Amino acid sequence: MKKAKIVIGLGFGDEGKGITTDFLCSENPEAIVIRFSGGQQAAHTVMLNGKKHIHSSFASGALRGLPSYYSEHCTLHPSLLFNEQEELQAKGGNTALYIHPLAKVTTPFDVHQNRNNSKNLAHGTCGKGVGATMKRNEGPYKLYAIDLISPKSLLLEKLKKIANYYGVSDAEELKNDLTYFLDCIEKIDWKIKNYTFLEAYESLIFEGSQGILLDMDHGIFPHVTYANTTSKNAIEICSKLNITDIEMYYVTRCYSTRHGAGFMPNEENITLINKEEETCTFNEYQKEFRLGKLDENLVLHAFEIDKIYSKSIKNYLVITCLDQYQHTIDIKKLTKTFHTIYGSYSPESKAFKTIISN
Numbered sequence: 001m002k003k004a005k006i007v008i009g010l011g012f013g014d015e016g017k018g019i020t021t022d023f024l025c026s027e028n029p030e031a032i033v034i035r036f037s038g039g040q041q042a043a044h045t046v047m048l049n050g051k052k053h054i055h056s057s058f059a060s061g062a063l064r065g066l067p068s069y070y071s072e073h074c075t076l077h078p079s080l081l082f083n084e085q086e087e088l089q090a091k092g093g094n095t096a097l098y099i100h101p102l103a104k105v106t107t108p109f110d111v112h113q114n115r116n117n118s119k120n121l122a123h124g125t126c127g128k129g130v131g132a133t134m135k136r137n138e139g140p141y142k143l144y145a146i147d148l149i150s151p152k153s154l155l156l157e158k159l160k161k162i163a164n165y166y167g168v169s170d171a172e173e174l175k176n177d178l179t180y181f182l183d184c185i186e187k188i189d190w191k192i193k194n195y196t197f198l199e200a201y202e203s204l205i206f207e208g209s210q211g212i213l214l215d216m217d218h219g220i221f222p223h224v225t226y227a228n229t230t231s232k233n234a235i236e237i238c239s240k241l242n243i244t245d246i247e248m249y250y251v252t253r254c255y256s257t258r259h260g261a262g263f264m265p266n267e268e269n270i271t272l273i274n275k276e277e278e279t280c281t282f283n284e285y286q287k288e289f290r291l292g293k294l295d296e297n298l299v300l301h302a303f304e305i306d307k308i309y310s311k312s313i314k315n316y317l318v319i320t321c322l323d324q325y326q327h328t329i330d331i332k333k334l335t336k337t338f339h340t341i342y343g344s345y346s347p348e349s350k351a352f353k354t355i356i357s358n
Helices: 017-027 078-090 108-116 118-123 130-136 145-149 152-166 172-187 195-200 232-240 296-306 331-335
Strands: 003-009 032-035 044-048 051-055 068-070 097-099 203-207 245-253 255-259 289-293 314-320 340-344 352-357
Touching: 003 017, 003 232, 017 044, 017 203, 017 245, 017 314, 017 340, 051 078, 078 172, 108 130, 108 152, 108 172, 145 152, 195 232, 203 232, 245 255, 245 296, 296 331, 331 340, 331 352
Parallel strands: 003 203, 003 245, 032 068, 032 203, 068 097, 245 314, 314 340
Antiparallel strands: 044 051, 255 289, 340 352
């Protein structure tokens, strides 16, 4: 019987999905890790045996040695993928990445659009082209992973049409980016596989992106991400593979976070310790990394949203960063919902502890 474990963020992203995924990988080393939303904008930090890697274009089992799979719901940027592949290889990680033929490809033109469109900047962006890629693919100017192994003349023609779509075909500033983009496509050993490829694995670990409160259907517009960040996509993939043994791992920090603008209750300038490995910091596009006390009611509301899609009766909660902030959490309120509550006390999976098990 195949088994699936699905990792979902219960907040506005940055909850600790990477370390949770790595924890599950440590217990299931024969598994494959599947990304089912988002793409190259992820920044999932894992530390293992003194090595640190920020997983963006690879799933968070890669440093530990597990292969990655990108579903059709994801975006990928060949230049960023190649750069991370080189970095991961140097650390001894697993660079085997299998990609669904309909995964969406980000081009330098999409990145340019994300970074230079005033309306998009006002909504919020990571500056890596994900939102522009998703929006473009809703229209006729699509570019999929399968196109990356097509005859080069076909790929170049599609890229030309995409450039015209954005009106940036003569942008001098993009020529170097486009040249490197094409070079990376040539260098990468593309492994394009549909979902039947996953049937070879007994254990599947699904790694989510961002958080439920940023979901394009359930977040507060316009400050949302262009993706379904609930378990919706993962559950659909499980259904296609006839997987019914599903466990859900919902993740939150012991405090609230939000990177960028938008609604955030209980926001305040709290003081953290042991934050030397923090990946989320101020950047040009997302701006400030905002903090606040944890709102247990909002955590439970996010869980109720996901119950619309999830078919699991095994629901676990992971509370991360417990070594960073001393704040009393209403555990009694949370234990009514979750079978087991885990705590994470550092960016390493070995620091996971069981807090309460019903």
